[in-house]
Amino acid sequence: MTEFSPWLAEHLKVMSIWLGTFCTLGLFSILYRENKLYRFFEHLFLGISMGYLMGNVWTDTLRPKWWIPLWDKGEWWQAGVLIFGLFYYLIFFKKVSWIARLSIGFILGASSGLAFQGFVNDYWPQIPTSFKPLWPHQAIYDKTGLLVSKALSVPDAINNLIFMTILVCVMSYFFFSIEQNNRVLKRSAQAGRWMMMFTFGAIFGSTMMARIALLIDRLDFLVNDFGSHIGGQGVMFTLLLFLCGAVIFLAQRTDKE
Amino acid sequence: MEHASPLVRIMVPLFSTCIVVMIQTARWKQIKIRRIHGLTAIEEAIGRATEMGRPMVCTTGLGTARAGIEIVTLQALSIITYIVRSSAKFATKAVLPVFDPQMLPVTQEAVREAYNLEGRPDLYNTEDIRFLTNNQFSYAAAVAGLIWREKAGATFMFGNYYAESLIIAESGNQVGAIQIAGTPATMQIPFFIATCDYVIIGDEFYAASAYLSKEPTALGSLVGQDIAKGLLLIIVILGSAAITFSQMAGSSLGKTILDLFS
Amino acid sequence: MFSNLFHPLHGSSWYIAILGCFALAGILIAILQSLPHALRRPLIRIVTFLGGLYYAVEYFWPTHSMPIPGSPKHMGNFLTPFISPAANMLSVIAGWTIGLGTINLCQIHGKRLLHAKEGKLNSLVFFIAMIAMFTLAVLKQAHPNLINKNLYMLLFEGLYQALDSTMFALVAFFLVSASYRAFRVRTGEATLLMVIAMVVMLGQIALGQQLTIHLPDHGFWHNFRVEIIRDWILTKASSASVRAIAFGIGIGNLAVALRVWLGLERGAFFDS
Amino acid sequence: MQTRNVIRYLNRIDRRVLYTLLIIAITIPFFFTIQIRVPISRQTEQLYKVVEALPQNSFVLFGADWSASTRGENRAQSKALLIHLMRKKIHFIILCFDPQAKTLMQEMVTGMQKEYGYTDGVDWANFGYRTDQVNFLKGFGPDIPTTLSMDINGKRVQDLPVMRGIHTAHDITMLINVSGSTTTETYIDYLQGSYNLKMVAAVTSVMIPEMINRLDSGQLVGMMPGLQGAIEYEQKLGYIGKASAASVSASVAHLLIIALILLGNIYTLIEKRMSSSVRGRN
Numbered sequence A: 001m002t003e004f005s006p007w008l009a010e011h012l013k014v015m016s017i018w019l020g021t022f023c024t025l026g027l028f029s030i031l032y033r034e035n036k037l038y039r040f041f042e043h044l045f046l047g048i049s050m051g052y053l054m055g056n057v058w059t060d061t062l063r064p065k066w067w068i069p070l071w072d073k074g075e076w077w078q079a080g081v082l083i084f085g086l087f088y089y090l091i092f093f094k095k096v097s098w099i100a101r102l103s104i105g106f107i108l109g110a111s112s113g114l115a116f117q118g119f120v121n122d123y124w125p126q127i128p129t130s131f132k133p134l135w136p137h138q139a140i141y142d143k144t145g146l147l148v149s150k151a152l153s154v155p156d157a158i159n160n161l162i163f164m165t166i167l168v169c170v171m172s173y174f175f176f177s178i179e180q181n182n183r184v185l186k187r188s189a190q191a192g193r194w195m196m197m198f199t200f201g202a203i204f205g206s207t208m209m210a211r212i213a214l215l216i217d218r219l220d221f222l223v224n225d226f227g228s229h230i231g232g233q234g235v236m237f238t239l240l241l242f243l244c245g246a247v248i249f250l251a252q253r254t255d256k257e
Numbered sequence B: 001m002e003h004a005s006p007l008v009r010i011m012v013p014l015f016s017t018c019i020v021v022m023i024q025t026a027r028w029k030q031i032k033i034r035r036i037h038g039l040t041a042i043e044e045a046i047g048r049a050t051e052m053g054r055p056m057v058c059t060t061g062l063g064t065a066r067a068g069i070e071i072v073t074l075q076a077l078s079i080i081t082y083i084v085r086s087s088a089k090f091a092t093k094a095v096l097p098v099f100d101p102q103m104l105p106v107t108q109e110a111v112r113e114a115y116n117l118e119g120r121p122d123l124y125n126t127e128d129i130r131f132l133t134n135n136q137f138s139y140a141a142a143v144a145g146l147i148w149r150e151k152a153g154a155t156f157m158f159g160n161y162y163a164e165s166l167i168i169a170e171s172g173n174q175v176g177a178i179q180i181a182g183t184p185a186t187m188q189i190p191f192f193i194a195t196c197d198y199v200i201i202g203d204e205f206y207a208a209s210a211y212l213s214k215e216p217t218a219l220g221s222l223v224g225q226d227i228a229k230g231l232l233l234i235i236v237i238l239g240s241a242a243i244t245f246s247q248m249a250g251s252s253l254g255k256t257i258l259d260l261f262s
Numbered sequence C: 001m002f003s004n005l006f007h008p009l010h011g012s013s014w015y016i017a018i019l020g021c022f023a024l025a026g027i028l029i030a031i032l033q034s035l036p037h038a039l040r041r042p043l044i045r046i047v048t049f050l051g052g053l054y055y056a057v058e059y060f061w062p063t064h065s066m067p068i069p070g071s072p073k074h075m076g077n078f079l080t081p082f083i084s085p086a087a088n089m090l091s092v093i094a095g096w097t098i099g100l101g102t103i104n105l106c107q108i109h110g111k112r113l114l115h116a117k118e119g120k121l122n123s124l125v126f127f128i129a130m131i132a133m134f135t136l137a138v139l140k141q142a143h144p145n146l147i148n149k150n151l152y153m154l155l156f157e158g159l160y161q162a163l164d165s166t167m168f169a170l171v172a173f174f175l176v177s178a179s180y181r182a183f184r185v186r187t188g189e190a191t192l193l194m195v196i197a198m199v200v201m202l203g204q205i206a207l208g209q210q211l212t213i214h215l216p217d218h219g220f221w222h223n224f225r226v227e228i229i230r231d232w233i234l235t236k237a238s239s240a241s242v243r244a245i246a247f248g249i250g251i252g253n254l255a256v257a258l259r260v261w262l263g264l265e266r267g268a269f270f271d272s
Numbered sequence D: 001m002q003t004r005n006v007i008r009y010l011n012r013i014d015r016r017v018l019y020t021l022l023i024i025a026i027t028i029p030f031f032f033t034i035q036i037r038v039p040i041s042r043q044t045e046q047l048y049k050v051v052e053a054l055p056q057n058s059f060v061l062f063g064a065d066w067s068a069s070t071r072g073e074n075r076a077q078s079k080a081l082l083i084h085l086m087r088k089k090i091h092f093i094i095l096c097f098d099p100q101a102k103t104l105m106q107e108m109v110t111g112m113q114k115e116y117g118y119t120d121g122v123d124w125a126n127f128g129y130r131t132d133q134v135n136f137l138k139g140f141g142p143d144i145p146t147t148l149s150m151d152i153n154g155k156r157v158q159d160l161p162v163m164r165g166i167h168t169a170h171d172i173t174m175l176i177n178v179s180g181s182t183t184t185e186t187y188i189d190y191l192q193g194s195y196n197l198k199m200v201a202a203v204t205s206v207m208i209p210e211m212i213n214r215l216d217s218g219q220l221v222g223m224m225p226g227l228q229g230a231i232e233y234e235q236k237l238g239y240i241g242k243a244s245a246a247s248v249s250a251s252v253a254h255l256l257i258i259a260l261i262l263l264g265n266i267y268t269l270i271e272k273r274m275s276s277s278v279r280g281r282n
Helices: A004-031 A036-072 A078-092 A094-128 A154-173 A181-229 A235-256 B006-026 B035-052 B071-088 B103-117 B136-150 B166-172 B186-195 B206-213 B216-248 B253-261 C011-033 C037-058 C080-096 C096-116 C120-142 C146-182 C187-201 C206-211 C220-224 C226-261 D004-013 D015-031 D042-054 D068-087 D099-116 D131-140 D144-148 D183-195 D206-217 D226-237 D241-280
Strands: A145-147 B056-061 B092-097 B129-131 B154-160 B176-185 B198-201 D059-065 D091-096 D125-128 D174-179 D199-203 D222-225
Touching: A004 A036, A004 A181, A004 B136, A004 C146, A004 D015, A036 A078, A036 B136, A036 C080, A036 C096, A036 C120, A036 C146, A036 D091, A078 A094, A078 C011, A078 C080, A078 C096, A078 D144, A094 B006, A094 B071, A094 B103, A094 C011, A094 C037, A094 C080, A094 D183, A145 B253, A145 C011, A145 D042, A154 A181, A154 B216, A154 C226, A154 D226, A181 A235, A181 B186, A181 C096, A181 C146, A181 C187, A181 C226, A181 D015, A181 D068, A181 D226, A235 B186, A235 D015, B006 C037, B006 C226, B035 B071, B035 B154, B035 B176, B035 B198, B035 B206, B035 C037, B056 B071, B056 B136, B071 B092, B071 B154, B071 B176, B071 C226, B092 B103, B092 B136, B103 B129, B103 C096, B129 C096, B129 D144, B136 B166, B136 C146, B154 B166, B154 B216, B166 B176, B166 B186, B166 C080, B166 C146, B176 B186, B176 B206, B186 B198, B186 C146, B186 C187, B186 C226, B186 D206, B198 B206, B206 B216, B206 C226, B216 B253, B216 C226, B253 D015, C037 C080, C037 C226, C080 C096, C080 D131, C120 C146, C146 D015, C146 D068, C146 D241, C187 C206, C187 C226, C187 D241, C206 C226, C206 D241, C220 C226, C226 D206, D004 D241, D015 D241, D042 D068, D042 D222, D042 D226, D059 D068, D059 D099, D059 D183, D068 D099, D068 D174, D068 D199, D068 D222, D068 D226, D068 D241, D099 D125, D131 D144, D131 D183, D174 D183, D174 D241, D183 D199, D199 D206, D199 D226, D206 D226, D222 D226
Parallel strands: B056 B092, B056 B154, B092 B129, B154 B176, B176 B198, D059 D091, D059 D174, D091 D125, D174 D199, D199 D222
Antiparallel strands: none
């Protein structure tokens, strides 16, 4: 044991890079198709994440918030919290399973009670910021000479008008109780749909960067971090290309079959 | 805001009252709502899966609840339960991977109930409702694997989704499943549009269960929501008009209005 | 009264109190079980309502007339001091539910292992990984010696982080195949989506920005710089529909919360 | 016929070929060091100004809520913001609602502190990972020392010089949140909004459209938009970090995708024209 510890510390970085590479390539294998290798890593991932989660629940929640107060500080009423939590498990016993609903109901109630504050904090501030001035004007000062509102230029006024139009159109799309027979409403809802497609395009494009950035990070790991362990970036790059080629070749053969 | 401001104390109860009153009204008055496009395709999707003899994979999304069970997930479950009920007629297998351990008993109960109501309790199989894990990407990995292995004929994705949406939906697409998705997570809708056959947008998601179940509570609530939204829209338009006119007149009334809201 | 009741105990009185809790729970279950069936649903509704009542009242109740920043006692209302204990309690309860999932997983994978079904090797891998990770996570805190810490780090960095970020990175590949396949000029809506996506993409990369970098820094033509167009799309145009959708969702959330809280909800789970 | 085959191929390129092209597009720029100067966006400029304007004795709460999964963007963002804070000698504490962030941030700051003369506990502290953000923040706002209680080294708040004079959320000069998830919104809902805090966020590109609304409504006073924001910030600070290095790879990958979309559409357009001409003859 005494020798294992320093050896482990010394080789930790290298080992995790090797392990990480296997994991990366293993999961990437789904790009070819579902296969045994992927299945292996999928289950490994499932196990690791579950163990990690369980560990975290104990070390970060249950131990400090429940075990220590109960055991070390003598807060005996924490046992009540345990019992309340255990009520969930009555679901496994058919005869008393309805009692579990008391616990679930309580938690659901609490979530709903919090929703008021969530609603206000989430959406309320967006209401006054939607009050857009639509006509250009000079800066306004009050009697004491304090700036009340900044000047509004013509392009800004146009932008605000566009904003308001889109807001109204899109909101009109989401009225469900009125049949959209009315011509104005129909047009406006249709325009709303187009505006949404416009927005979804923007979101799609914007997200592209996020995802590409993550792939860059992963490939950076493979080519630069792992590459330096097996003789340089070039070696790893070649290896990657070889793997890709093999996959394309295999895919074409299986497609023909 | 840690606590409600005076205006919030008026407006939020007002919105709430609209909703509750309409729910009560709906109990005795019939209410119709407009057609929601993607939802009419549910039957078609179930039919396709049945024809091909492949199972359906239904997910209720990620419930990363701030406390307790996420409400969106419950809403998704009620849509999925409707789908399970419709599929029971054809005995099409439905697999439901669950993300939140708290949702597991709730989902099991709901599905068992659905089969019972259709008179097919034999179709219920505990293994079809499986908890996978509470980690976003291992969940995604497992669902993708599941879709591939089961060769899903149809996938239904309702609820809250984040980045894993594309992993799940693209896997479904690659095995040739017919896919329907609906989520209140605006940021994921474009990816569903790119990969799914039908997509339910924004708060159509909340209308979905009303449209499917034709349940007075849900229908009434939907009308109440419409009224609340209408009020909100009027407030925004009036606010905007007030600000425009006050600023044209050079008065500081606009600022007073803004202060009232913050 | 409450402060008298809820004070920490030690020694034998602690054990008695704990046993008392469990005995009370047993009695409670017995009483609940003996209730007529017709009362069960109203009872669940009442409990649900009570669960939400605290947070709702705490939020709407008038607050301290003269709040003193820095003094928790002089902020909020009479319910505010209980926020933190209530929060702790809720997270502990949520913590306990992890067992529900674990049991289900063990059932499924245990069955596969015992009946030597297809995929038993994978189920074995699952169990080993889960137990190893859990044990090390707990050991690392209980006995934080170098071996435990480093073994944990090995699993965490070598496996968990690598697997997690790889799965996320897969999204990039799927984005490529999805956009190649789906972005076709079939309908007007699809074309609009595609064109906007391409403009935004050009506007957010260094090479795309080089295309229009020669346009002037100010004036009319400045607006045609691709990054300026992208900025306009994101800040002025698309934000309006995002907000409109958000309003609808906000009201929808509020409605569902109200229905659950007031026991008006029907459908999955609530009916039976 | 040859051209028709080529065009038909363009319509259904095998997805593995697309994936290979993407890998090549991203990895080849690794072998070169090219610097492209980018125009600074409004948001980044605004964020830079806000951080630059922080007074000497400021106290910043650095909320880091990212993990290996969004490291591609968030790491460079965190580093750029930390460098800016440390150059200005501003005290900060780290708080994470993602378990991985604790370790990742600790490694990052300990790696940098020597260069800027920072000491753990004196100029900064890491309070590690906390669960249940909503409820934590509800307790955190009115009483910071009790809620934080200990940093990750097990030192009590009372013994940490950096925490001197910090009692409630009102004592925080600015809140920075680097995030790849919904934690930014939760911060806004339960801390920024409640205490009217000055808050800035560095978010992943996905979150930009949503966060722009928050910026517009004044809930955020600055925002670093995704990897591009990090590239711009690095350029503002005048150093070459991970983000700048990834800039070319990101550009090439984007261009590849645009090219692929166009290629796919060539077939669709030709097909459309052919079918419409056939219809014309009938």
